Amino acid sequence: MEIKNKVVVVTGATSGIGQACALIFGKAGAKIWITGRSRVKLDETLLLLQKEGVECGGEVCDAAKAEHNEKMAHDVIRHYGKIDILINNAGISMRALFRDLDLKVFHQVMDINFWGTVYATKYCMEEIIKNKGAIIGVSSINGFRGTPARTAYTASKFAMNGFLEALRTEVMKLGVHVLVVCPGFTASNIRNNALTADGSPQEESPRDEEKMMTADQVAEAILKALIKGKRDLVLTRQGKLASFLNKWVPGIMDQVVYNHMAKEKDSPFK
Numbered sequence: 346m347e348i349k350n351k352v353v354v355v356t357g358a359t360s361g362i363g364q365a366c367a368l369i370f371g372k373a374g375a376k377i378w379i380t381g382r383s384r385v386k387l388d389e390t391l392l393l394l395q396k397e398g399v400e401c402g403g404e405v406c407d408a409a410k411a412e413h414n415e416k417m418a419h420d421v422i423r424h425y426g427k428i429d430i431l432i433n434n435a436g437i438s439m440r441a442l443f444r445d446l447d448l449k450v451f452h453q454v455m456d457i458n459f460w461g462t463v464y465a466t467k468y469c470m471e472e473i474i475k476n477k478g479a480i481i482g483v484s485s486i487n488g489f490r491g492t493p494a495r496t497a498y499t500a501s502k503f504a505m506n507g508f509l510e511a512l513r514t515e516v517m518k519l520g521v522h523v524l525v526v527c528p529g530f531t532a533s534n535i536r537n538n539a540l541t542a543d544g545s546p547q548e549e550s551p552r553d554e555e556k557m558m559t560a561d562q563v564a565e566a567i568l569k570a571l572i573k574g575k576r577d578l579v580l581t582r583q584g585k586l587a588s589f590l591n592k593w594v595p596g597i598m599d600q601v602v603y604n605h606m607a608k609e610k611d612s613p614f615k
C-alpha cells in the first residue's frame with residue numbers, strides 16, 4: 346500500500362505508540378488526524394508534528410463515546426475530504442486481581458480498548474471501503490495470551506482480535522486490508538496510567554521501561570507491515586516466543602507467565 350497523500354486517522358495519538366505512528370506516517374507523506382482526551386496534549390502533539398513538516402489536524406475525542414467517534418469521522422471528511430487508513434490505537438491498561446477489581450474499572454477498560462475500536466471502525470468504515478484503505482488495530486500480546494492481574498485488559502484485547510479477524514474476513518473481497526498489531530512491552534505511559542482496583546492510576550511503572558522496545562520502533566514496524574500487506578504483526582522476541590509456546594504448550598505457559606508477572610514490583614500476587 347502507498348502511504349503518500351493517504352488520510353490516516355490515529356486514535357490516542359498524544360503519547361507513546363500513537364504519537365510515534367502519527368509522526369512516521371506523516372513523514373511518509375500521509376495527512377494525519379489525531380485524537381486524545383486531553384486538549385493540552387493534543388495541541389502539543391500537533392505542534393510537534395507541524396515542526397516535523399507533517400500535514401495534520403486533530404480533535405479531542407473520547408474513544409469510549411460513540412457520538413465522539415461519529416463526530417470525529419465527519420470532521421475528518423469535512424477537513425480532508427476522505428479517510429483511507431484508521432489506526433485504532435487509543436488504549437488504557439489496568440493492574441489488580443480480579444477478585445479485588447471494581448467492575449466499573451473492567452467496563453472502563455472494555456469501553457476504551459474494545460468499544461473504542463468498534464466505534465471508530467464503524468464510523469470510518471464506509472470511507473475506508475470506498476477508498477480500498479486499511480484498518481489497523483493496536484492490540485497486544487494479551488490479545489492471544491492472558492496475564493494475571495490484567496483480566497480486563499486481556500479481555501479487551503482478545504475482543505479486539507476477534508472483532509478484527511471477523512471483520513477482516515468480511516471485507517476481504519472489498520479491497521480493505523485489516524492489520525492486527527500485537528506489541529510486546531513497549532516504553533510509554535501505559536503503565537503509569539494503568540488503573541488499579543478502585544480505578545485510580547497506578548502512576549509508577551512496575552517494570553524497567555528503559556529495557557523495552559521504543560514506541561518509534563513499534564511505529565516503524567507498523568508502517569512496514571502495512572506497506573507489505575501483512576495480516577498480523579507480533580512484536581518483541583519475548584512476544585514471538587509467547588505466541589509460539591502458548592500455541593503448543595499452553596499449560597507450561599501458565600506457569601511461565603505466573604512466575605514472570607509475580608516478579609513485577611508490588612505484584613498483587615506471589
Ligand SMILES: NC(=O)c1ccc[n+]([C@@H]2O[C@H](COP(=O)([O-])OP(=O)(O)OC[C@H]3O[C@@H](n4cnc5c(N)ncnc54)[C@H](OP(=O)(O)O)[C@@H]3O)[C@@H](O)[C@H]2O)c1
Nearest residue numbers: 357359360361362382383407408435436530531533534535
Ligand atoms: N506500551 C506497551 O507496553 C503496550 C504493549 C502492547 C500494546 N499496547 C497498546 O498500545 C496502545 C497505545 O498505548 P501506549 O503504550 O502508547 O500508551 P500511552 O503512552 O499511555 O498512550 C495511550 C494514548 O491513548 C490515549 N487514550 C487513552 N484513553 C483514551 C480515550 N478514552 N480516548 C482517546 N484517547 C485515549 C492517551 O491520551 P489521553 O490520555 O489524553 O486520552 C494516549 O494518547 C494501547 O492500545 C495499548 O494497549 C501497548
